Amino acid sequence: DAGVIQSPRHEVTEMGQEVTLRCKPISGHDYLFWYRQTMMRGLELLIYFNNNVPIDDSGMPEDRFSAKMPNASFSTLKIQPSEPRDSAVYFCASSLGGGIVPKLFFGSGTQLSVL
Amino acid sequence: QQQVKQSPQSLIVQKGGISIINCAYENTAFDYFPWYQQFPGKGPALLIAIRPDVSEKKEGRFTISFNKSAKQFSLHIMDSQPGDSATYFCAAANTGTASKLTFGTGTRLQVTL
Numbered sequence: 001d002a003g004v005i006q007s008p009r010h011e012v013t014e015m016g017q018e019v020t021l022r023c024k025p026i027s028g029h030d031y032l033f034w035y036r037q038t039m040m041r042g043l044e045l046l047i048y049f050n051n052n053v054p055i056d057d058s059g060m061p062e063d064r065f066s067a068k069m070p071n072a073s074f075s076t077l078k079i080q081p082s083e084p085r086d087s088a089v090y091f092c093a094s095s096l097g098g099g100i101v102p103k104l105f106f107g108s109g110t111q112l113s114v115l
Numbered sequence: 116q117q118q119v120k121q122s123p124q125s126l127i128v129q130k131g132g133i134s135i136i137n138c139a140y141e142n143t144a145f146d147y148f149p150w151y152q153q154f155p156g157k158g159p160a161l162l163i164a165i166r167p168d169v170s171e172k173k174e175g176r177f178t179i180s181f182n183k184s185a186k187q188f189s190l191h192i193m194d195s196q197p198g199d200s201a202t203y204f205c206a207a208a209n210t211g212t213a214s215k216l217t218f219g220t221g222t223r224l225q226v227t228l
Binding site: 035041042044048091102104106108 | 121147149151156157158159160161164204208210215216217218219220221
């Protein structure tokens with residue numbers, strides 16, 4: 001398996017623009033997580049899905065952020081409008097049957113820079 | 116609210132030395148404590164994990180020590196090597212009610228020659 005695939009690897013945009021990050025989880029995994037990594041706050045969970053259904057979005061910073069998982073093999077994280085403080089590395093991770101041992105497999109991340 | 120506190124923020128260790136990274140948690144419902152290793156440009160990857168029914172778990176040069184009463188756990192890297200230079204994250208989860216991991220803020224480890 002190719003692992004968790006994220007695109008794009010790097011995104012540079014101007015303040016106010018819409019940004020869409022994409023993720024393809026490992027085939028067969030039933031949990032999908034979106035994390036944001038910054039130097040100040042480390043890894044923060046934004047939202048996670050189980051069987052394509054959002055379970056906990058309490059980490060989504062504000063209404064400018066939204067996430068969807070239309071099917072088991074694809075998820076998006078959208079920021080509209082983007083702001084400089086959104087600059088961070090965004091990771092997608094997936095796992096299988098997260099209840100007992102939630103072993104997460106992370107993608108390589110999307111480095112987002114909002115100018 | 117920072118539920119998992121990690122220290123130090125950065126660490127420099129000589130080759131062959133012992134690297135020690137500490138974490139403390141607040142939520143007594145946590146019952147799964149993994150450590151993740153992250154190399155530059157990559158996502159974190161699971162390194163080793165422990166559950167609170169044991170006080171220590173060892174895998175090769177990596178050992179987790181767990182103190183349930185103090186709500187603390189630590190990662191020890193014996194005979195540290197330059198290839199161990201990475202950022203290490205501790206994490207915790209309550210596997211009974213949620214599948215999400217709460218991560219510490221990370222420790223940047225540099226192993227020098």
